[in-house]
Amino acid sequence: MKSVTFTISSKLIYTLVIGTLLTVSCNLNKTQDSLTEVNSPIDYIDTRIGTKSWSGKSTLSQAELPQGHVYPGVGAPFAMTQISPQTTKKDIPYWWEHEKIQGFRSTHYPNGASMSEYGPLTIMPMVGDLKITPEERASTFNHANEIAKPHYYSVTLNDYNIKAELTAVAKAKFLQFSYPKSNASHIVIDNPFAHGYFKVNPEKNEIEGYTDNSGRAGNMGYTGREFASYFVAKFSKPFDSFMIVPKPDITKTPLLFPEGFTGKFYNNLNLSGKPSVTRNDAIIDFEWSESPAKGIKPNQFSAKYIGELVTTQAGVYTFYVTSDDGVRLFLDDKLVIDSWYNRGATTNTYSVSLEATKTYSIKIEYFDSGGGATLKFGCAPPVTHTPEQISLMATKGAQANAVHVSFKTNKDEKVQVKIGTSFISIDQARKNLNSEINHWDFEKTAEETKNKWNQALSKIKIEASETDKKIFYTALQRCMLLPRNITEDGYHYSAFNGKVVPGVMYTDFSLWDTFRSEHPLLILLEPERVSVMIEALLNSYDEGGWIPKWPSPGYSNIMHGTHGDAVIADAYIKGIKGYNVDKAFEAMIKNATTKSTGRYVARAGILEYQKLGYVPTDKYGESAIRTMEFAYDDYCIAQMAKAIGKTDVYNEFIKRALYYKNMLDPETKLVRGRNSDGSWRDANDPSISGWAYGSDKDRENYFRNITLFAPHDVQGLANFMGGNHKLEEYLDHFFKNDFYYVGDEYSMHSPYLYNYVGAPWKTQKLIRELINDNFEETPGGLPGNEDCGQMSSWYIFGAMGFYPTCPGSPTYQIGSPAFNKGSINLANGKVFTIIANNNSKENVYIQSATLNGEAYTKSWIHHDAIMNGSTLEFEMGPKPNKNWGDLKGDRHVSISE
Incomplete structure (x- = not known):
């Protein structure tokens, strides 16, 4: 630096120079230190930074790779929906190494997180022969022809000679495609993970509908409307023709597997050794909140299902596998779906032509590392429709895999598409579009969003080399993406009770991560927004009974502590109080004293923690870090109690804040698992962390990192080590031997x-x-x-x-x-x-x-x-x-x- x-x-609002951005292409392979005249912070940003795996030095567990997990999204600060180029059907839409673009995805993937996509919609222009699936229609592109800014993205699709340009606001997107001369130009719209509902209105040049959830936004135990992301797409050009691709019928799945499935469960992550439980199930449709079977741990388990598919007719069969964490699907011993990695609930599909009245072997392998546990399997047999039936379905509206429209274009003709989105309804999506983009001026929308970003980014101004400015402003921009504001005209769809209710809502709080410095940074830069974010967390509490840990957009059981406690306490003691303080404190106390019921788990092991002073390892996975984080959250509750004058609560919780010491082993001077009877686990027990199941170095890495998580009582940690000089020696050894990872x-x-x-x-x-x-x-x-x-x-x-x-x-x-x-x-x-x-x-x-x-x-x-x-x-x-x-x-x- x-x-x-x-x-x-x-x-400070910077002078904007119209057109500067649209004529500058940033090639990430070169350092543009020669660029000296820049008029606004946004000009320094390249949203592709971090889209490729880190190649430098890194001390990481084998369970996690050093990857940014970011994508070049376009949209306003804290936008409900972004739009990004899609190079893969995986949750994260874009990887630098990929050579083809499959389309442009309206996405809710939480930028930079290993979570699941929800409610996506992908749109792809093309010419020539119509290709439907993302893999078939994908076009090559060159990074040198990309421009990737927060308010504008452009690229040339080489296979079709189409220039694609994207801009967006908070709830609506504006796409502009410059076509070559062609009598067969097309646009395809689909849900890259599953299916959707599509209705074509050729009189208005519109398509409307919704995409179903394929991620972690499901019911989580409530009864109410299922999650959906609604949209209205308006086209600047009339359609010459249109079609939908009907959704396969998976309701016949049980008939295809008359003998059901034999399942084997293992108390490890890699299907090793003898199974602890074997059972038969007619169908595979599970969302486990506790143990999947008696004798199996609620986390850190794997399963193998075997069955036989008996085909009823020849044709294309489509397999659907939804899993939370890793899954593999084998057809006649051939690996056809390989998603063997930690992730949120995601649906994978595989289609293949099969013969009639034949038997095919099916094998599904699955592991659950922690948090939610989901495994669902379905198979759809071939379905045929006449062209007349398909056309009627399109105009009346139907469940489908995709919809496409066709038209003729002249050379360099621009075809524009505006898309409004909503979590409430199609009507609300139309209202959002009309209120945010009520014109057909692409440059106007891009300039409006550029101005919003410059207002946000201009809160920090640096004078530096071009390299430092790119790093700094790109980092700052990423701090202003999430949590996302999903409030729509004073209402929001609640993923906590399945209803549309009044009030504000933010979602995609990665609280286990962001309580540490993201939210403190927002306190300095966006104090009014922080207050509204806390109000949103309290609305979640009203609607679902708990402040969520990692809403995306509903409850998930990701991670350990309840760090909404830290976010609220930190804001309150720093003077941010524009919310119901009594309700906030009530919700924090509930986290710290009450066992969760239903699928959502707040603090797993909280009753034992209160009784024993720690979370016992023989009953709960990752008990050491749970204890450490619970103690820290209790410290935050104590600070809040002290600030509002609740002395008795302060005294109780400041004592509980020292419970972290009950997981510090005097023998090893590290954290260590501990059983309900007080006995210590083996000093090398990998249950210390879900990430510590790799090499010996991996395991030691997490022992040493977790031991340092007592940020609220550093002196106490030093005393445990043997004094300040001993903690200093620990840190010297820690950093010198590459146990630290930034x-x-x-x-x-x-x-x-x-x-x-x-x-x-x-x-x-x-x-x-x-x-x-x-x-x-x-x-x-x-x-x-x-x-x-x-x-x-x-x-x-x-x-x-x-x-x-x-x-x-x-x-x-x-x-x-x-x-x-x-x-x-x-x-x-x-x-x-x-x-x-x-x-x-x-x-x-x-x-x-x-x-x-x-x-x-x-x-x-x-x-x-x-x-x-x-x-x-x-x-x-x-x-x-x-x-x-x-x-x-x-x-x-x-x-x-």
């Missing part, structure tokens, strides 16, 4: 722990190295999952020079600012300024500091100092000043003395 200057302003949320805060033990210069050096070594402006520029803004917010804070190691505490740890100067124009009208004199790539050490002109020796800064407006000024140098920094660290986050 080179020396730079930045300014953060909530009021993208591993368990220990994202750990580089700043040196501040607490009297060695802040080690934090300063380490942070600058991590920033320089792990973030690039290239396709592989992210060292791990973006996780809905968490990775980028870690970078933003680190580059600015301070970090919220313990949300729920009103303090930030000081690192080493990578910028010469910065100022934050706060919403209250005051200004916080950071100055780093003599700053450079080599001068990473703080020599001295002043706050408002007075000597400042603390290695942390209080939130009030920022909000009151002040100037924090550093003198930087090439060697550490070991006398600078408060040796006691931040007492706000040290319960133990």
Whole structure:
């Protein structure tokens, strides 16, 4: 990172130069340091950064690969729906390495997360022979011909000589396709994962309908309307012809498998050894919230199903497999579906021509690593319709795999398509489209969204090299994508009770990740929005009974603690209170005291935790990290209780915040599994984490990372180690031996722990190295999952020079600012300024500091100092000043003395 200057302003709006973006193509393979005149932050952004696997140094479990999991989406900040090029039918729509584009997907995939897509709709233009499936119709493209900005994407589809351009707002999208001369031009629309409902209105040049859910947005135990994503697509050109591709009939599935299925269940993830349970099932249609069978663990299990398909007629049969986590399907011992990796609930399909009255063997292999457990299997036999029947179905509306329209085009003729989306109804989708894009001016919409982004991004201004600006502004943009606002005219579809209800709603909170720095960053940059987000979490509580852990858009059982507690407490103690505080506190207490019922699980093992002081390993998987995270959440509840004057609750929960110590093993000085009777598990027991089932190094990696998750009581952790010097030695060994991974949320805060033990210069050096070594402006520029803004917010804070190691505490740890100067124009009208004199790539050490002109020796800064407006000024140098920094660290986050 080179020396730079930045300014953060909530009021500054940059001069926009119309057309600049549309004439500049950013090739990620080159560093454009020659570009010197840029008029707005958005010009620096390339949304393809991180779309390729990280190729640099990485310490990662074999269970997770260092991939950004991001895509070049287009839409407004915090938009309900984005649109992205689709290179694959997998959940994440775009991978840099892929050579073909299958279409342009209206997507709800949470950017950067290993979650499932829900309610997608893909649209693909083409000429010549009509091709329906994504694989058949896919066209080659060149990255050099792409422009990938938050408000605009364009590419040339080489196989069809069509230029595709995309822009979007919050709930509507605008696509523009420039065709060659052709008597056979087409557009195909489908749901890339399953089927949808499509209705063609040729008089109005419209298609309307909805796509069913293929992800984790299902009922989760409520009774109500099933999830659907509705749309209305308006075309600028009349249709010469149109057709739908009827949906196969899977209702006959049981008849195709007269003997049912034999299932074998294993208490491991790889189908090894002898099965613990064997049983027969007539159909495979399961969503397990507890154990799938007596004698099988509720998580960390695998299953194998075997059956025989007896065909009734010749033709194309389609197999559907929905699974939460990994699945493989074999047809006559041939592997035809291979999705053997951790993921959210997703439907895979496979179609093949089979002969009549023959028997085919079917084998399904499945593993569940944690969270939800879903396995559903279906097979649809061939279905035939006459052209007249298909045409009638299209105009009346029908369930179908796809719909397509055809027309003639002249050379360079632009065909435009506007798509409105809604989670409420088709009528609401039409209303959203008409209110957001009530014209046919593509450039106008692109400019409107560009302006919205520049208003958001201009809260931070940096003066730096082109490379640093690309990294910084792309990271900042990713911090303003999620959670997504799904409020529609004051109402929202509730994925928690299946109803359309009044009130605001945000979803895709990756709370296990984003409580750490994404939400604290939003407190500084978007305080009013944070208040509304908390209101949305409380609406979720009203509608489903719980604050969700990872809504996407409904409940899921992803991850361990209930970190909505941290998000609310952190916001409250930092002055954000525009919501029902009593209800928020009530919901937090429910998380901490009440066992969940039904499919959703808040804190698994909470009753045992309250009784024993820890979550027992013999009853619950990943018990150590559950205990550690529960204790941290209890700390946050204690801070909230103290702030609202509930002293008795504070006293109770501040004691519970120390329960993390019950999982620290005095023998190994690491976390360790513990049984209900108090006995310790084997020191190498991999149940420490769902990620620790790889090599010995993987296992040790997670033992050492999880041990450091006591951000609320660093002094207590140091005392356990044997004193501050022992914790410092632990950290030295930890970083020297590559146990730290910048993208591993368990220990994202750990580089700043040196501040607490009297060695802040080690934090300063380490942070600058991590920033320089792990973030690039290239396709592989992210060292791990973006996780809905968490990775980028870690970078933003680190580059600015301070970090919220313990949300729920009103303090930030000081690192080493990578910028010469910065100022934050706060919403209250005051200004916080950071100055780093003599700053450079080599001068990473703080020599001295002043706050408002007075000597400042603390290695942390209080939130009030920022909000009151002040100037924090550093003198930087090439060697550490070991006398600078408060040796006691931040007492706000040290319960133990």
